[in-house]
Amino acid sequence: xxxxxxxxxxxxxxxxxxxxxxxxxxxxxxxxxxxxxxxxxxxxxxxxxxxxxxxxxxxxxxxxxxxxxxxxxxxxxxxxxxxxxxx
Numbered sequence: 296x297x298x299x300x301x302x303x304x305x306x307x308x309x310x311x312x313x314x315x316x317x318x319x320x321x322x323x324x325x326x327x328x329x330x331x332x333x334x335x336x337x338x339x340x341x342x343x344x345x346x347x348x349x350x351x352x353x354x355x356x357x358x359x360x361x362x363x364x365x366x367x368x369x370x371x372x373x374x375x376x377x378x379x380x381x382x
Contacts, residue, residue, distance in 0.1 A: 303328075 310324075317327045334342035349355060 301328075 313327070314324055317324060320327075322330075331342065
């Protein structure tokens, strides 16, 4: 099997953090990337879940906007904290 080179562009801070993490496992960046690619091939997909943050969903953003509008209209609601004593 012959080796080939690959250039990847990434944020320098991400690269530094990844190198620091991988070094704790005794890995360099090349080995870590090769592990990711091999796992992707074995699993026939990305070897971890890729999900959108539900905070940014359209439904949640609408709820946040409505809540902010209510807060502006009413000035908000203040509640007292009631401490419960152990008997």
